[in-house]
Amino acid sequence: MKFDLLHTDEHSKARAGLITTDHGPIETPIFMPVGTVGSVKAVTHEQLTKEIKAEIILGNTYHLYLRPGTEILRQAGGLHQFSNWPKPILTDSGGYQVFSLAANRKIKEEGVLFQSHIDGSKHLFTPENVMDTQRAIGADIIMAFDECPPYPSEYAYAKQSMELTHRWLTRCVQHFANTSPLYGYEQALFPIVQGSTYKDLRVQSAQFIADMDCEGNAIGGLSVGEPEEMMYEMCALCCEHLPVDKPRYLMGVGTPWNILENIALGIDMFDCVMPTRNGRNGMLFTGKGVINIKNKKWATDFSAIDEDIDCYTSNSYSKAYLRHLFVAGEILAMQIASIHNLAFYLHLVKQARAHIIDGTYTQWKETMVPILKQRL
Amino acid sequence: MKFDLLHTDEHSKARAGLITTDHGPIETPIFMPVGTVGSVKAVTHEQLTKEIKAEIILGNTYHLYLRPGTEILRQAGGLHQFSNWPKPILTDSGGYQVFSLAANRKIKEEGVLFQSHIDGSKHLFTPENVMDTQRAIGADIIMAFDECPPYPSEYAYAKQSMELTHRWLTRCVQHFANTSPLYGYEQALFPIVQGSTYKDLRVQSAQFIADMDCEGNAIGGLSVGEPEEMMYEMCALCCEHLPVDKPRYLMGVGTPWNILENIALGIDMFDCVMPTRNGRNGMLFTGKGVINIKNKKWATDFSAIDEDIDCYTSNSYSKAYLRHLFVAGEILAMQIASIHNLAFYLHLVKQARAHIIDGTYTQWKETMVPILKQRL
Numbered sequence: 001m002k003f004d005l006l007h008t009d010e011h012s013k014a015r016a017g018l019i020t021t022d023h024g025p026i027e028t029p030i031f032m033p034v035g036t037v038g039s040v041k042a043v044t045h046e047q048l049t050k051e052i053k054a055e056i057i058l059g060n061t062y063h064l065y066l067r068p069g070t071e072i073l074r075q076a077g078g079l080h081q082f083s084n085w086p087k088p089i090l091t092d093s094g095g096y097q098v099f100s101l102a103a104n105r106k107i108k109e110e111g112v113l114f115q116s117h118i119d120g121s122k123h124l125f126t127p128e129n130v131m132d133t134q135r136a137i138g139a140d141i142i143m144a145f146d147e148c149p150p151y152p153s154e155y156a157y158a159k160q161s162m163e164l165t166h167r168w169l170t171r172c173v174q175h176f177a178n179t180s181p182l183y184g185y186e187q188a189l190f191p192i193v194q195g196s197t198y199k200d201l202r203v204q205s206a207q208f209i210a211d212m213d214c215e216g217n218a219i220g221g222l223s224v225g226e227p228e229e230m231m232y233e234m235c236a237l238c239c240e241h242l243p244v245d246k247p248r249y250l251m252g253v254g255t256p257w258n259i260l261e262n263i264a265l266g267i268d269m270f271d272c273v274m275p276t277r278n279g280r281n282g283m284l285f286t287g288k289g290v291i292n293i294k295n296k297k298w299a300t301d302f303s304a305i306d307e308d309i310d311c312y313t314s315n316s317y318s319k320a321y322l323r324h325l326f327v328a329g330e331i332l333a334m335q336i337a338s339i340h341n342l343a344f345y346l347h348l349v350k351q352a353r354a355h356i357i358d359g360t361y362t363q364w365k366e367t368m369v370p371i372l373k374q375r376l
Numbered sequence: 377m378k379f380d381l382l383h384t385d386e387h388s389k390a391r392a393g394l395i396t397t398d399h400g401p402i403e404t405p406i407f408m409p410v411g412t413v414g415s416v417k418a419v420t421h422e423q424l425t426k427e428i429k430a431e432i433i434l435g436n437t438y439h440l441y442l443r444p445g446t447e448i449l450r451q452a453g454g455l456h457q458f459s460n461w462p463k464p465i466l467t468d469s470g471g472y473q474v475f476s477l478a479a480n481r482k483i484k485e486e487g488v489l490f491q492s493h494i495d496g497s498k499h500l501f502t503p504e505n506v507m508d509t510q511r512a513i514g515a516d517i518i519m520a521f522d523e524c525p526p527y528p529s530e531y532a533y534a535k536q537s538m539e540l541t542h543r544w545l546t547r548c549v550q551h552f553a554n555t556s557p558l559y560g561y562e563q564a565l566f567p568i569v570q571g572s573t574y575k576d577l578r579v580q581s582a583q584f585i586a587d588m589d590c591e592g593n594a595i596g597g598l599s600v601g602e603p604e605e606m607m608y609e610m611c612a613l614c615c616e617h618l619p620v621d622k623p624r625y626l627m628g629v630g631t632p633w634n635i636l637e638n639i640a641l642g643i644d645m646f647d648c649v650m651p652t653r654n655g656r657n658g659m660l661f662t663g664k665g666v667i668n669i670k671n672k673k674w675a676t677d678f679s680a681i682d683e684d685i686d687c688y689t690s691n692s693y694s695k696a697y698l699r700h701l702f703v704a705g706e707i708l709a710m711q712i713a714s715i716h717n718l719a720f721y722l723h724l725v726k727q728a729r730a731h732i733i734d735g736t737y738t739q740w741k742e743t744m745v746p747i748l749k750q751r752l
Contacts, residue, residue: 038700042707046688047420068675068700075676076696082678084692299444300451302458312422316460320452324414324444331418331707 001140001188001215003247011362013239013266016353019216019247021140022185023080023088026055028247028268029352031259031345032090034276037063038083041276042331042338045085051311052342053350056088056140058271061133062097065123066116070136078138078183090271091139092251093130093192095146096220107147107164127171131179131189138183143218144172144191151197151225158196165194166208173212188215190249193238197226202234206241217242218249219267223258232261239266256285256348256372260365263352270349275341280334282326285344289374291319293337298323305336311343377516377564377591379623387738389615389642392729395592395623397516398561399456399464402431404623404644405728407635407721408466410652413439414459417652418707418714421461427687428718429726432464432516434647437509438473441499442492446512454514454559466647467515468627469506469568471522472596483523483540503547507555507565514559519594520548522568527601534572541570542584549588564591566625569614573602578610582617593618594625595643599634608637615642632661632724632748636741639728646725651717656710658702661720665750667695669713674699681712687719 007016019026033040033048035057040048048054059079064070068082076082079089095112098105102114111126127145134142146165149158169191176189191209195201209217219238222231235250242248249269250262259270275285284291286306291298298319305322306314317336325333355361378396385391395402409416409424411433416424424430435455440446444458452458455465471488474481478490487502503521510518522541525534545567552565567585571577585593595614598607611626618624625645626638635646651661660667662682667674674695681698682690693712701709731737 037704037706038697039704039706039708042711044423044689044708044711045692063704067704068696072676072696072700076678076694082694082697082700084694084697300448302452313420316421318452318458318460320444320448321414321458321460324448324458328413328415328439328443330413330415331710332415332420334707335418335420335711 001186003216003245005245007357009264009356009361010359012264012365014263014352014356014361015266015268016356017247017268021088021188023086023140024055026088027350027353029263029349030055030269031349032056032058032269032271033342034058034060034271034273035083035085036060037067038079040338040342042280042334043276043342045083047313047339048085048342049087051313051339053346054087054342056090057085059089059091059137059139060097061091061094061130061137062101064091064137065094065133066118070133073138074136074182078136080138088141089139090141091134091137091143093143093145094125094133096148096252098125099148109164109167111145127168128175131172131175135179135182135187138181139187140185141188141190141216144169144189146192146194146220148221148224149194149196153196155198158198158201162194162196162201162205165192166205169209169212173214190214190216190218192218192220192251193242194221196221197230197234199234199237202237203241206238210242214246216247216249218251220251222250223253228258231258232265235262235267236265256345257369259345259348260352260369260372263349263356264362264365275345276338279337279341282333282337284337285341285372286376287344287371289371289376291376293319293323294326295323305340306344309343309347311340311347313339314343377562379592379621381621383733385640385732385737386735388640388741390639390728390732390737391642391644392732393623393644397464399462399516400431402464403726403729405639405725406431406645407725408432408434408645408647409718410434410436410647410649411459411461412436413443414455416714416718418656418710419652419718421459423689423715424461424718425463427689427715429722430463430718432466433461435465435467435513435515436470436473437467437506437513438470438477440467440513441470441509442494446509449514450512450558454512456514464517465515466517467510467513467519469510469519469521470501472524472628474501475524485540485543487521503544504551507548507551511555511558511563514557515563516561517564517566517592520545520565520567522570522596524597524600525570525572527573529572531574534574534577537572538570538577538581541568542581545585545588549590566590566592566594568594568596568627569618570597572597573606573610575610575613578613579617582614586618590622592623592625594627596627598626599629604634607634608641611638611643612641632721633745635721635724636728636745636748639725640738640741651721652714655713655717658709658713660713661717661748662752663720663747665747665752667752669695669699670702671699681716682720685719685723687716687723689715690719
């Protein structure tokens with residue numbers, strides 16, 4: 001994996017870059033649609049490519065480990081082959097899902113014991129076997145195994161958790177170095193900054209992570225319930241201590257305005273279930289604000305969902321039709337809303353990149369943020 | 377609407393034809409995907425055009441009348457405009473749904489009183505207002521209001537029901553003649569042969585319907601639980617008495633082998649929810665037989681769903697991946713299976729047409745039917 005930093009904004013920390021993987025290039029800043037169990041919910045891979053223009057998608061190690069399981073993925077030749085997705089993939093480490101979905105988890109030095117949310121079967125995730133699982137999945141970018149503490153966390157717990165994450169990171173890096181990719185292309189390992197909402201812990205963690213000298217770095221444990229201003233503060237602090245010449249990935253964030261604000265702080269990569277999950281519930285993000293398409297006011301609005309972005313689905317179906325599909329409980333409603341929201345997110349980061357390159361990012365961002373937040 | 381009969385098979389009653397509507401041509405025999413409330417379930421209109429190669433889709437008057445309602449459809453300029461579907465549409469009359477879905481229905485000479493299955497609200501369908509509703513929907517082909525008796529029905533009931541359907545037909549034809557299309561293109565009215573499984577009633581009904589001299593004719597009340605052989609017998613009888621120079625539409629049929637058998641009897645048009653409904657439950661139709669994709673035997677079958685038809689989805693996703701999506705409960709499973717099954721149905725009728733034209737239909741049909749029925 002290669003990262004070229006092409007341009008840095010003069011008035012903020014926003015950056016335009018280019019990540020090169022064996023499955024193709026990724027122009028940063030980038031948003032990565034979440035493909036939980038090897039499928040971005042309600043979206044085909046053709047739509048991801050042609051309509052949404054996704055450059056990289058995310059897979060969840062926890063979900064893929066449980067279903068279809070590493071044995072099938074290994075036989076298929078990895079997730080790219082299995083799911084018919086030729087572009088880059090990033091997998092998380094499973095840590096977040098173990099803490100948010102699994103039952104009866106026990107955190108030990110060795111790793112985490114948990115029960116599957118599907119059938120109650122018992123499993124152990126360790127830094128080493130999570131590296132092995134991500135080798136079997138075969139993502140281009142894989143994540144270190146971490147503990148993601150909830151918000152709020154006591155200082156003592158946050159510190160102890162961060163230290164465990166650091167010890168696990170050392171084991172991840174070592175096991176990653178001792179193993180090889182399985183399918184003939186390279187994989188890059190990103191470590192994750194933790195430290196909850198404590199400034200000194202965040203600085204300490206960012207420095208520890210930076211010292212590991214991995215090919216990119218991530219910030220975890222944010223957007224878990226803390227106020228937006230606190231997220232921005234923590235993110236800014238982490239970015240200050242993470243190397244400039246490597247991509248920075250803010251995990252699980254966020255709204256369109258969160259993305260623009262965090263780009264301004266120096267973030268290059270984002271993922272979030274919001275465009276798909278909220279889309280399935282009828283919330284649409286547009287360049288003019290947020291739409292609740294189930295609202296009666298759209299019943300006779302025959303204008304296109306969004307004419308301002310380059311996406312067939314957004315341009316062709318009307319608001320009235322989409323509202324009708326939601327009211328009637330049609331699956332197509334979820335498909336259209338998911339495609340539109342993801343296309344909008346990709347459009348937004350592409351616009352951000354253009355503004356960073358032409359030196360107008362900060363001004364544009366200040367104008368856009370209040371518009372994006374509007375309820376239409 | 378224009379119907380050109382291009383070729384008739386020498387060894388059967390199979391026909392190849394061409395229907396021309398103001399929204400484009402339809403090559404017959406044709407299968408029409410069912411777009412219940414203005415959406416073929418889990419399929420986008422782009423996929424219908426490019427992957428499935430649908431030439432005409434069906435809308436259900438009962439569903440569209442309840443949601444979004446005729447007022448919104450009128451404001452939108454009809455269902456084509458509302459749903460962004462530029463090709464031909466056929467709407468049923470609502471009769472079938474009133475009898476299968478609605479509650480507390482009361483059949484009177486005037487029409488049918490019923491309560492909506494959605495909110496219990498009371499409605500009256502009459503031959504006249506069903507014509508008005510289908511004028512507002514704006515389908516290219518619309519259906520007469522009929523009563524569809526269940527199987528089995530007593531002779532006396534079947535006869536009385538058929539006679540009511542005939543009286544309603546006279547009123548439909550009259551009201552249709554007294555009203556005009558609303559959106560600047562022509563609509564054709566098809567009457568429906570009823571008569572349950574009684575030969576004399578079917579003959580009587582087919583003759584009555586033929587005498588109305590409409591632009592096409594339909595056969596209803598079959599594939600409602602009777603043995604397949606009885607369906608074929610009734611269908612053959614009706615076809616004998618329906619004019620040769622007009623398209624014949626067998627409503628709600630059926631499996632791939634049902635379609636091939638009925639084509640041999642002289643049917644030109646089909647619709648059925650089976651490819652989409654069964655698809656959503658993991659049943660796939662292919663040229664080699666029927667697949668239950670949830671079966672464990674497909675877990676490591678990395679071959680394409682179907683390489684023998686011209687459809688990106690069928691050619692690109694593997695059986696193992698589709699099985700995984702079903703097991704994991706992903707929406708994409710229903711999308712892929714629906715697209716594949718519809719593409720296969722359209723492929724099948726296209727193949728049938730080619731064999732009719734080159735004179736090999738009967739031989740091909742005899743070979744195909746047992747293969748299509750196989751469980752893989």
